[in-house]
Amino acid sequence: DQQVKQNSPSLSVQEGRISILNCDYTNSMFDYFLWYKKYPAEGPTFLISISSIKDKNEDGRFTVFLNKSAKHLSLHIVPSQPGDSAVYFCAASKPGNTPLVFGKGTRLSVIA
Amino acid sequence: KAGVTQTPRYLIKTRGQQVTLSCSPISGHRSVSWYQQTPGQGLQFLFEYFSETQRNKGNFPGRFSGRQFSNSRSEMNVSTLELGDSALYLCASSSEVDQPQHFGDGTRLSIL
Numbered sequence: 405d406q407q408v409k410q411n412s413p414s415l416s417v418q419e420g421r422i423s424i425l426n427c428d429y430t431n432s433m434f435d436y437f438l439w440y441k442k443y444p445a446e447g448p449t450f451l452i453s454i455s456s457i458k459d460k461n462e463d464g465r466f467t468v469f470l471n472k473s474a475k476h477l478s479l480h481i482v483p484s485q486p487g488d489s490a491v492y493f494c495a496a497s498k499p500g501n502t503p504l505v506f507g508k509g510t511r512l513s514v515i516a
Numbered sequence: 517k518a519g520v521t522q523t524p525r526y527l528i529k530t531r532g533q534q535v536t537l538s539c540s541p542i543s544g545h546r547s548v549s550w551y552q553q554t555p556g557q558g559l560q561f562l563f564e565y566f567s568e569t570q571r572n573k574g575n576f577p578g579r580f581s582g583r584q585f586s587n588s589r590s591e592m593n594v595s596t597l598e599l600g601d602s603a604l605y606l607c608a609s610s611s612e613v614d615q616p617q618h619f620g621d622g623t624r625l626s627i628l
Contacts, residue, residue, distance in 0.1 A: 436614050447520070447606055447619035448559075455614065493559065497614075503549060503561035503572050504608075504617060 410507035427494030520620035541609030
Protein backbone atom coordinates (compact mmCIF):
# COMPACT_ATOMS: atom_id res chain seq x y z
CA ASP A 405 0.00 0.00 0.00
CA GLN A 406 1.71 3.15 -1.23
CA GLN A 407 1.00 5.92 1.25
CA VAL A 408 2.83 8.62 -0.70
CA LYS A 409 2.31 8.77 -4.44
CA GLN A 410 3.97 10.77 -7.16
CA ASN A 411 1.87 9.90 -10.17
CA SER A 412 4.06 11.57 -12.80
CA PRO A 413 7.27 9.61 -13.36
CA SER A 414 8.69 12.40 -15.50
CA LEU A 415 8.20 16.05 -16.39
CA SER A 416 9.82 18.26 -19.02
CA VAL A 417 9.82 22.04 -18.69
CA GLN A 418 11.49 24.82 -20.63
CA GLU A 419 14.11 26.92 -18.93
CA GLY A 420 12.60 30.00 -17.29
CA ARG A 421 9.13 28.47 -16.96
CA ILE A 422 7.45 27.12 -13.85
CA SER A 423 7.90 23.48 -12.84
CA ILE A 424 5.08 21.97 -10.79
CA LEU A 425 5.66 18.61 -9.15
CA ASN A 426 2.76 16.90 -7.45
CA CYS A 427 2.41 14.47 -4.57
CA ASP A 428 -0.60 12.77 -2.99
CA TYR A 429 -0.78 10.96 0.33
CA THR A 430 -3.32 8.66 1.89
CA ASN A 431 -2.45 8.64 5.58
CA SER A 432 -4.19 11.51 7.38
CA MET A 433 -1.76 11.08 10.29
CA PHE A 434 1.09 12.59 8.25
CA ASP A 435 1.88 16.06 9.53
CA TYR A 436 5.33 16.89 8.15
CA PHE A 437 6.19 16.89 4.47
CA LEU A 438 9.47 17.33 2.65
CA TRP A 439 10.87 17.54 -0.85
CA TYR A 440 14.26 16.16 -1.80
CA LYS A 441 16.23 16.43 -5.02
CA LYS A 442 18.51 13.64 -6.18
CA TYR A 443 21.24 13.66 -8.80
CA PRO A 444 22.69 10.37 -10.09
CA ALA A 445 25.39 8.88 -7.85
CA GLU A 446 24.51 11.27 -5.01
CA GLY A 447 22.23 11.05 -2.00
CA PRO A 448 18.96 13.00 -1.80
CA THR A 449 19.41 16.66 -0.98
CA PHE A 450 16.85 18.35 1.25
CA LEU A 451 15.04 21.19 -0.54
CA ILE A 452 12.11 22.42 1.49
CA SER A 453 9.60 21.23 4.07
CA ILE A 454 6.19 22.15 5.41
CA SER A 455 4.28 21.21 8.53
CA SER A 456 0.56 20.58 8.52
CA ILE A 457 -0.17 23.81 10.38
CA LYS A 458 0.81 25.75 7.25
CA ASP A 459 -0.46 25.68 3.70
CA LYS A 460 2.53 27.32 2.03
CA ASN A 461 6.26 27.61 2.54
CA GLU A 462 8.72 29.50 0.34
CA ASP A 463 12.47 29.36 0.00
CA GLY A 464 13.89 31.29 -2.91
CA ARG A 465 12.74 29.76 -6.18
CA PHE A 466 11.03 26.88 -4.36
CA THR A 467 7.51 26.98 -2.91
CA VAL A 468 5.64 24.06 -1.41
CA PHE A 469 1.85 24.12 -1.15
CA LEU A 470 -0.13 21.82 1.12
CA ASN A 471 -3.82 21.05 0.71
CA LYS A 472 -4.74 18.93 3.73
CA SER A 473 -8.35 18.34 2.73
CA ALA A 474 -7.24 16.93 -0.63
CA LYS A 475 -4.18 15.22 0.91
CA HIS A 476 -2.09 16.83 -1.80
CA LEU A 477 1.09 18.82 -1.91
CA SER A 478 2.99 20.40 -4.74
CA LEU A 479 6.42 21.88 -5.31
CA HIS A 480 6.71 24.93 -7.55
CA ILE A 481 10.07 25.92 -9.00
CA VAL A 482 10.18 29.36 -10.56
CA PRO A 483 12.03 30.07 -12.76
CA SER A 484 13.24 26.60 -13.73
CA GLN A 485 16.93 26.25 -14.54
CA PRO A 486 18.83 23.46 -16.33
CA GLY A 487 20.60 22.65 -13.04
CA ASP A 488 17.21 21.75 -11.57
CA SER A 489 17.14 18.64 -13.76
CA ALA A 490 17.07 15.77 -11.26
CA VAL A 491 14.72 13.29 -9.61
CA TYR A 492 12.46 14.89 -7.00
CA PHE A 493 11.12 12.90 -4.08
CA CYS A 494 8.22 13.80 -1.88
CA ALA A 495 8.33 12.42 1.69
CA ALA A 496 6.03 12.47 4.70
CA SER A 497 6.15 11.55 8.36
CA LYS A 498 3.76 11.25 11.28
CA PRO A 499 4.12 13.12 14.57
CA GLY A 500 7.04 12.29 16.81
CA ASN A 501 10.10 10.31 15.88
CA THR A 502 8.72 8.46 12.90
CA PRO A 503 10.49 7.48 9.70
CA LEU A 504 10.04 9.22 6.38
CA VAL A 505 7.75 7.58 3.82
CA PHE A 506 8.84 8.42 0.29
CA GLY A 507 7.11 8.62 -3.04
CA LYS A 508 8.78 6.94 -6.01
CA GLY A 509 10.01 10.21 -7.47
CA THR A 510 9.48 12.42 -10.51
CA ARG A 511 12.29 12.99 -12.99
CA LEU A 512 12.37 16.67 -13.95
CA SER A 513 14.12 17.71 -17.15
CA VAL A 514 14.60 21.43 -17.69
CA ILE A 515 15.33 22.12 -21.34
CA ALA A 516 17.45 25.11 -22.30
CA LYS B 517 30.00 21.83 8.26
CA ALA B 518 30.75 18.32 7.01
CA GLY B 519 27.80 16.34 5.69
CA VAL B 520 26.83 12.74 6.26
CA THR B 521 29.67 10.41 5.27
CA GLN B 522 29.10 6.84 4.16
CA THR B 523 31.77 4.25 3.52
CA PRO B 524 32.46 2.43 1.35
CA ARG B 525 30.84 4.01 -1.72
CA TYR B 526 30.78 0.77 -3.68
CA LEU B 527 30.85 -2.84 -2.62
CA ILE B 528 30.61 -6.14 -4.48
CA LYS B 529 29.77 -9.30 -2.57
CA THR B 530 28.57 -12.80 -3.38
CA ARG B 531 25.47 -14.59 -2.14
CA GLY B 532 25.75 -15.91 1.41
CA GLN B 533 28.39 -13.43 2.51
CA GLN B 534 27.80 -10.68 5.03
CA VAL B 535 28.53 -6.98 4.79
CA THR B 536 28.95 -4.00 7.13
CA LEU B 537 28.28 -0.45 6.00
CA SER B 538 29.32 2.63 7.93
CA CYS B 539 27.78 6.06 8.43
CA SER B 540 29.12 9.17 10.15
CA PRO B 541 26.34 11.69 10.78
CA ILE B 542 26.56 15.46 10.72
CA SER B 543 28.27 16.70 13.87
CA GLY B 544 25.70 17.19 16.62
CA HIS B 545 23.07 14.99 15.01
CA ARG B 546 22.01 12.16 17.28
CA SER B 547 19.44 10.46 15.08
CA VAL B 548 20.66 8.20 12.28
CA SER B 549 18.30 6.45 9.87
CA TRP B 550 19.02 3.89 7.16
CA TYR B 551 17.10 3.47 3.91
CA GLN B 552 17.29 1.04 1.02
CA GLN B 553 16.72 2.31 -2.51
CA THR B 554 15.89 -0.07 -5.35
CA PRO B 555 14.39 0.64 -8.78
CA GLY B 556 11.27 -1.37 -8.00
CA GLN B 557 10.52 -0.41 -4.40
CA GLY B 558 11.95 3.09 -4.22
CA LEU B 559 13.27 4.39 -0.90
CA GLN B 560 12.31 2.18 2.01
CA PHE B 561 13.05 2.72 5.68
CA LEU B 562 15.24 0.14 7.40
CA PHE B 563 15.77 1.43 10.94
CA GLU B 564 16.57 4.48 13.03
CA TYR B 565 18.95 4.87 15.94
CA PHE B 566 19.01 7.58 18.57
CA SER B 567 21.47 7.67 21.47
CA GLU B 568 22.66 4.13 20.71
CA THR B 569 19.10 2.72 20.84
CA GLN B 570 17.02 1.49 17.94
CA ARG B 571 13.99 3.74 18.00
CA ASN B 572 12.15 2.62 14.86
CA LYS B 573 12.34 -0.40 12.62
CA GLY B 574 11.03 -0.96 9.11
CA ASN B 575 9.66 -4.11 7.55
CA PHE B 576 12.87 -5.92 6.70
CA PRO B 577 14.01 -9.41 7.70
CA GLY B 578 16.26 -10.01 10.69
CA ARG B 579 19.26 -10.39 8.36
CA PHE B 580 19.35 -6.60 8.39
CA SER B 581 20.66 -5.15 11.62
CA GLY B 582 22.37 -2.04 12.84
CA ARG B 583 23.93 -0.30 15.76
CA GLN B 584 24.97 3.15 16.86
CA PHE B 585 28.02 4.11 18.85
CA SER B 586 28.40 6.72 21.56
CA ASN B 587 29.78 9.22 19.02
CA SER B 588 26.56 8.75 16.97
CA ARG B 589 28.35 6.92 14.16
CA SER B 590 26.27 4.02 12.92
CA GLU B 591 26.82 0.74 11.13
CA MET B 592 24.39 -1.55 9.41
CA ASN B 593 25.03 -5.21 8.79
CA VAL B 594 23.41 -7.57 6.32
CA SER B 595 24.06 -11.28 6.78
CA THR B 596 23.53 -14.16 4.36
CA LEU B 597 23.35 -11.83 1.39
CA GLU B 598 20.78 -12.50 -1.33
CA LEU B 599 20.69 -11.25 -4.91
CA GLY B 600 17.72 -9.05 -4.00
CA ASP B 601 19.84 -7.15 -1.48
CA SER B 602 21.55 -5.36 -4.36
CA ALA B 603 20.62 -1.75 -3.77
CA LEU B 604 21.77 1.72 -2.81
CA TYR B 605 21.89 1.98 0.98
CA LEU B 606 21.43 5.50 2.27
CA CYS B 607 22.09 6.89 5.69
CA ALA B 608 20.46 10.08 6.96
CA SER B 609 20.94 12.11 10.12
CA SER B 610 18.84 14.73 11.85
CA SER B 611 19.08 16.84 14.96
CA GLU B 612 15.57 17.07 16.35
CA VAL B 613 12.06 15.81 15.83
CA ASP B 614 10.42 17.35 12.77
CA GLN B 615 13.74 18.56 11.47
CA PRO B 616 14.76 17.45 7.99
CA GLN B 617 16.93 14.40 7.56
CA HIS B 618 20.14 14.96 5.64
CA PHE B 619 21.43 12.13 3.50
CA GLY B 620 24.84 10.78 2.63
CA ASP B 621 25.73 9.72 -0.91
CA GLY B 622 25.06 6.08 -0.12
CA THR B 623 26.79 2.75 -0.51
CA ARG B 624 26.05 0.91 -3.74
CA LEU B 625 25.95 -2.80 -2.87
CA SER B 626 26.03 -5.35 -5.69
CA ILE B 627 25.49 -9.03 -5.02
CA LEU B 628 26.84 -11.52 -7.56
